[in-house]
Amino acid sequence: MSPLLRVESLGKSYGARLGCAEVSFDLWPGEVLGIVGESGSGKSTLLGCLAGHLAADSGRILYRGRDTRAMSEPERRMLARTEWAFVHQNPRDGLRMGVSAGGNVGERLMAVGARNYGQIRAAATDWLGRVEIAATRIDDRPRQFSGGMQQRLQIARNLVTGPRLVFMDEPTGGLDVSVQARLLDLLRGLVRDMGLSVVIVTHDLAVARLLADRLMVMKDGHVIEQGLTDQVLDDPQAAYTQLLVSSVLQV
């Protein structure tokens, strides 16, 4: 078996300011990798580079053996539509707010070639059910939904095409604690059932504990510790991780 994603010495700066540097890791099929660290540590920069939203300055990103930095823009866009998915912190960034819930899910299927209206609608209804949205809401616009429902709809839109690799940026970030818990539960079930590989950015160590198999701890753009989630959280090696885990740091 070879890694789904191999990252070698990835770096990105914004002028004189460091975004991230010398980031290397492997992500295996079915694995959930959590990226944690305080605000400004480079988590979003790294995720943006991996997903191709930002151009890295150096290093290699090998997806199933192919260097995504060397791909043409259309090739990368095709990957983003078919094999990858990206769940934003703010559902507004990942949904089309003027399109119905069913349309939001269905248009992703159309983007990968589905044409039969009945089948698209059936798949959309099925996916709304899987993310606990009643079928009676299929024609409602996302802005008629609560924040938690919008986030679940964004997840349905992303997963309906059966991606292999899902990037998530603080997916439970803007939600109430009780809504977060339910969403986390749902996400965990979907990740397990679909055997998804996930790279998830979070500053919430409870989210990391629940979802991630492995963790990467970032500080000032660098990875300062990585390992199995339980190991990193229960027996942190780096002094910074110890502070992070003991909640001394505001993350």
Ligand SMILES: Nc1ncnc2c1ncn2[C@@H]1O[C@H](COP(=O)(O)OP(=O)(O)OP(=O)(O)O)[C@@H](O)[C@H]1O
């Ligand atoms: N568009 C940008 N222009 C200039 N500097 C940036 C830009 N985006 C990020 N940075 C800088 O890069 C560094 C890493 O920021 P990044 O947003 O990746 O961190 P983060 O860990 O995701 O933080 P947060 O949790 O607050 O989103 C910071 O010093 C930040 O100021």
